[in-house]
Amino acid sequence: MFLSAAHADTGDTAWLLAATALVLLMTPGLALFYGGMVRTKSVLNMLMMSFVSIALVTVVWLAGGYTLAFGDDVGAGLLGDLAHAGMAGLGPASVQGTVPTLLFATFQLTFAIITAALISGAIADRAKFGAWLVFVPVWALLVYVPVAHWVWGPGGWIAHRLGALDFAGGLPVEVTSGASGLALCLVLGPRLGFKKDAMRPHNLPMVIMGAGLLWFGWFGFNAGSAMGANGLAAAVFLNTLAAGCTGLLGWLFVEQKRDGHPTTLGAASGSVAGLVAITPSCGSVSLLGALVVGLAAGVLCSYAVSWKFKLNYDDSLDVVGVHLVGGIVGTLLIGLFAEKAMTHGAEGLFYGGGLAQLGRQAVAVAAVAAYAFAVTYGIGRLLVKAMGFRAAEDQEHTGLDLTVHAETAYDHGVLGHGAPVAHSVLPTAQKVKSQP
Template sequence: MDTGDTAWVLASAALVLLMTPGLAFFYGGMVRSKGVLNMMMMSLGAMGVVGVLWVLVGYSTAFGADVGGGLLGKPFEFFGLAGLLDPESAFGTIPTTVFVSFQAMFAIITVALISGAIADRARFGPWLLFAGIWALVVYFPVAHWVFDFDGKDADGNVVDPGGWIANDLAAIDFAGGTAVHINAGAAALALALVLGKRAGWPKDRMKPHSLPLVVLGAGLLWFGWYGFNAGSALGANATAGVTFINTTVATCAAMLAWLLVERIRDGHATTLGAASGVVAGLVAITPACSSVTPLGAIAIGVVTGALCALAVSLKYRFGYDDSLDVVGVHLVGGLSGTLLIGFFASAEAPAGVDGLFYGGGVDQLWRQAVGAVAVLAYSFVLSFAIGFAIKKTIGFRLGAEAESVGIDESEHAETAYDFGGFSGARGSSSKGSVADGASAVLEGSKS
């Protein structure tokens, strides 16, 4: 085992974990003030539920011995990580426990991503139930499909078969375009359909209550994403360097492309657009960061940034209330990045594959398309079924009165912005004016 590789992957795992609080800020700033705490709690709740399930059966289901033709790992092979705590147990050049920790963070953020589509109207308890069931029957198996590569002996013979997308199909997904973003985006669309529209949508304009929180969240996501992508090299090596550079330039290009679309379409570039463009670029380069050159990464960023900027308006045309544009950014961005590998992949990059534009024909393109469609269909169907079952049994949607009052107060008995401290201001006239002013600000943000 290599101590440098071990240190890098441990640091990367911490970076990926930071992405989930970053997502909480990003999503929290995008909702109205009466729903910011619930939005953050949905991300924090996902951390708790998925973290426990990963140690119990998640790692085994994703990376245990294959029991279904590349579809599923043996769920109880490493129950509670039994057998993996031996200091000599290695995954490549790092301890197995380090790899377990790194992959746990992927599972957590994937589930948390879904929550943005159902902001302001999903009860917290049923959301946690959905998160647990979805992780068990959707994410863990899909992670096996995409991330579990065949184990081979010294002669190259397969002794430990892995997932079908990674090995039989040979689709490229370096860090989770299918397993994370298409997977979460398809689930988000399914839940948005199951829960229905927010009260007043789309007639009422539901603007973000705090753009500074959105930008803070986007910055934390970008920072953490280096662990997500470069960390997936599983070593402090040249592949990590290439993926780091590609992650940077693709994100920069996507942000600029999103802003250009806004400027042409709306007459002005917005802060929300810049933050959203950053996330779209990060999503798109996730599957492709090991298979393209920096020029290819820029191209993927430009195409995806523009596509996602246009795609976020599809919900108005088709009538589904994807509150925070999870479908428009993660599903569309994940599909774009995954499919564009088939065009922009270059054998100069670490993956060593040529796409259509580099003389490789359509061989890699069809593999990318099959993998993307398979994950999308599997996630959408099962997510819809899980959400519908919860809706019909214990109820998923917040009641009309509770939604009107605000999900923070109705679900958590809390508010994000308590102006009660102003009551101690000197003088009765001062007290009244400050309190009344604070109340007016809060009510204005609620509306």
């Protein structure tokens, strides 16, 4: 752990305080984004999977996650030490760079929270909530924490030995969540009626609101990673805005050309795809590069979301198609568009750097994706054997809101379709007349 005896800079501290709040807001924004995309019978369950991740990951992070990710390397660049387990030794006077260490730790915590919550979209409508409560802390410790150390921790092998670049989380956040989502899709299997029943978003205004909150919070996510109120933060801020815009336009262009209709869901998804892709590259590319990165992600991800129907994996809310593919796009394009003016060293192929940086980026993507997929698949299979991970068929058919949480998001038309709900499902004071 690199601790400085110097005082924290007040301007940098103020900016990182604001950025931390912005990133935390992204998880409620994600809850709305995902909640609007599912059917009415599982809205609250989707919201709960995001909200409970805040509590679960926070406890794990404070207990040992932070020190394992950002503690001094214990060898080979794989993991940090346990010197600060329980946040020991990190008082108000401890400084990381120009900001208080406790603030730095909290900022990094918000990244871990939303990464775990992202995975829930891949298994929407069919996961046991109890199994999710076990999965999240285990996954955070075994997958997110090691990868965060590889990319950002002192001596992490991806940054310090391989030399791959990732400014704000294309590898620890986007690639890990996407690869992990794919693994859980395969563990749980497809939803009832996959490829047969219409499973359209039930509330597109909610989706747009969620996407807007995500975009708002993303400025803290990316520009906050500059760790200061400075010119780099300003450049990253603009790159983030630009890529979100071209991602949105690229997705709508594909929809218009392919389907004849630009959609609200496409606008929301395209903006998120662009933001996903610029996350790793925002501190390495110029404004022109950011525009290209966002556009490439918007176009490619709009096609990638349909792969699940061809390959028969039920990625409910397109975590694989948007976050895995978008994260790969943004991470690899650093190898083409990195500029010395941003990186102060590395250059991409189009700026005279040759293929070396692209090769480093590809190795990092392959290693992180393979590790996240394999470990997540293993965790999922163990949970299936230990307690079951898939909700019962009658619960899935009726909807997880009523059967698991004994609540409904709406007073009327709760189920839309499905079997009547037994009165025993709800407490006496909350009994709801079932719909045919």
